[in-house]
Amino acid sequence: MTYCLGIRLNSGIVFASDSRTNAGVDNISTYRKLFVFETPGERVICVLTAGNLAVTQAVISQLEEGLDGDTDGDTLYNVSSLTNAAQLVGRAIRNVHDRDQKYIEAEDGSASSTFILGGQIKGRRMRLFQIYSAGNYIEATEDTPYIQIGESKYGKPILERVVTPEMELLQAAKCALVSIDSTVRSNVAVALPIDMMVMNVDECKVAMQQRIQPEDPYYLQISKEWGEGLGKLFNDLPAPAWFDETS
Amino acid sequence: MTYCLGIRLNSGIVFASDSRTNAGVDNISTYRKLFVFETPGERVICVLTAGNLAVTQAVISQLEEGLDGDTDGDTLYNVSSLTNAAQLVGRAIRNVHDRDQKYIEAEDGSASSTFILGGQIKGRRMRLFQIYSAGNYIEATEDTPYIQIGESKYGKPILERVVTPEMELLQAAKCALVSIDSTVRSNVAVALPIDMMVMNVDECKVAMQQRIQPEDPYYLQISKEWGEGLGKLFNDLPAPAWFDETS
Numbered sequence: 001m002t003y004c005l006g007i008r009l010n011s012g013i014v015f016a017s018d019s020r021t022n023a024g025v026d027n028i029s030t031y032r033k034l035f036v037f038e039t040p041g042e043r044v045i046c047v048l049t050a051g052n053l054a055v056t057q058a059v060i061s062q063l064e065e066g067l068d069g070d071t072d073g074d075t076l077y078n079v080s081s082l083t084n085a086a087q088l089v090g091r092a093i094r095n096v097h098d099r100d101q102k103y104i105e106a107e108d109g110s111a112s113s114t115f116i117l118g119g120q121i122k123g124r125r126m127r128l129f130q131i132y133s134a135g136n137y138i139e140a141t142e143d144t145p146y147i148q149i150g151e152s153k154y155g156k157p158i159l160e161r162v163v164t165p166e167m168e169l170l171q172a173a174k175c176a177l178v179s180i181d182s183t184v185r186s187n188v189a190v191a192l193p194i195d196m197m198v199m200n201v202d203e204c205k206v207a208m209q210q211r212i213q214p215e216d217p218y219y220l221q222i223s224k225e226w227g228e229g230l231g232k233l234f235n236d237l238p239a240p241a242w243f244d245e246t247s
Numbered sequence: 248m249t250y251c252l253g254i255r256l257n258s259g260i261v262f263a264s265d266s267r268t269n270a271g272v273d274n275i276s277t278y279r280k281l282f283v284f285e286t287p288g289e290r291v292i293c294v295l296t297a298g299n300l301a302v303t304q305a306v307i308s309q310l311e312e313g314l315d316g317d318t319d320g321d322t323l324y325n326v327s328s329l330t331n332a333a334q335l336v337g338r339a340i341r342n343v344h345d346r347d348q349k350y351i352e353a354e355d356g357s358a359s360s361t362f363i364l365g366g367q368i369k370g371r372r373m374r375l376f377q378i379y380s381a382g383n384y385i386e387a388t389e390d391t392p393y394i395q396i397g398e399s400k401y402g403k404p405i406l407e408r409v410v411t412p413e414m415e416l417l418q419a420a421k422c423a424l425v426s427i428d429s430t431v432r433s434n435v436a437v438a439l440p441i442d443m444m445v446m447n448v449d450e451c452k453v454a455m456q457q458r459i460q461p462e463d464p465y466y467l468q469i470s471k472e473w474g475e476g477l478g479k480l481f482n483d484l485p486a487p488a489w490f491d492e493t494s
Binding site: 153154156157158160161162168170171173174175177178182185186198207208210218221222225226227229230231233234236237238239240241242243 | 400401403404405407408409415417418420421422424425429432433445454455457465468469472473474476477478480481483484485486487488489490
């Protein structure tokens, strides 16, 4: 399993991912799922991956080096727009599927994979996309300014309640950590370390990128305060007055 | 979709379910999914249902009137133990599957259904079971004293954080409402009214049963206080000190 999310604010984008992969519960590993393609000041593009690891690694490789069998030489370092970048991911997925899908499915595996892609190229708009396993894509909007892939349900309620395009970047980064923490607690197939990247609008470069380890003091602090706060909030809610338990 | 849960405490059991059914988003209805089989003082058994509505209705009918083609005359009103009750549900599911499953699947439908069954028969232990579509079952334990069926993910974190066997019944009823409220907010296929039943240990009868409508004042109050409290709790968490946003 996997949990990745991107939150597009007016002031920038926050990207975050867990790093656990598993081929059955007896085969668990740590793999990076957050990839940055940057020419500082000219472009910054971040790609997050979920799904079949062989497929996503083959896609990332083609995004860096150019599509297999393609003489155009398109990579995420030279595409002219974010839309073209999303389409390039779609073409790379289809390329890998054409080559591998029937063999994967013959072994009862799934070749399914999904991607988040966001960023900005100088002189163009900052954008955030979700690319499906079929290679088509949707864009985050004002109404729903975040995109999740993988195990999205446990971490969605906090996003729905607090994320707006006007939110500050660091508040959104905090929200991403709370969202991942909620997921980690309920699904052992999602786990730290967390990879995170934050970019400011119109800078076309990484503002902050780091790997947050399980013993990270800030992560431990918000995980503890959030958990204790939820317990207190629940206790403070009035109990129903439906019947007398002592009767 | 559906969301039902049962919470087994030392002092009793809380059962709760939503009441939305949907055959596509253009075909939404309200159906009861919580059924009580009671001979006050002698037995109280509650069954909650999720999955194919035709299957679950056929199962409930057989639990009331006896299995089709079965001359034993077993119903939930005369089985001698809760284990036998769980097995009766399993036999009823298999009975319906034997008759209908291949025809449902020929129409690309799913005959899958799951059940929660809990209660107590005089002189025996109070128990809570989950019965799978295959007709086999598991029992709630001290370690995991609750059982969920249907859309379980959105409402699971609050259960994990606060439910213990020592919890008071009315606190658990409050917890069930918060859990359903979180689910209703994130999945339109889960909706009010909520059916709820509470039983005290060793009474072998219903202590409280009611249908909670969307305009119920207590439900509205805890939904509002929980939502506002989460927002405040999030805002009160410290922001990360990773970089200066104004730089």
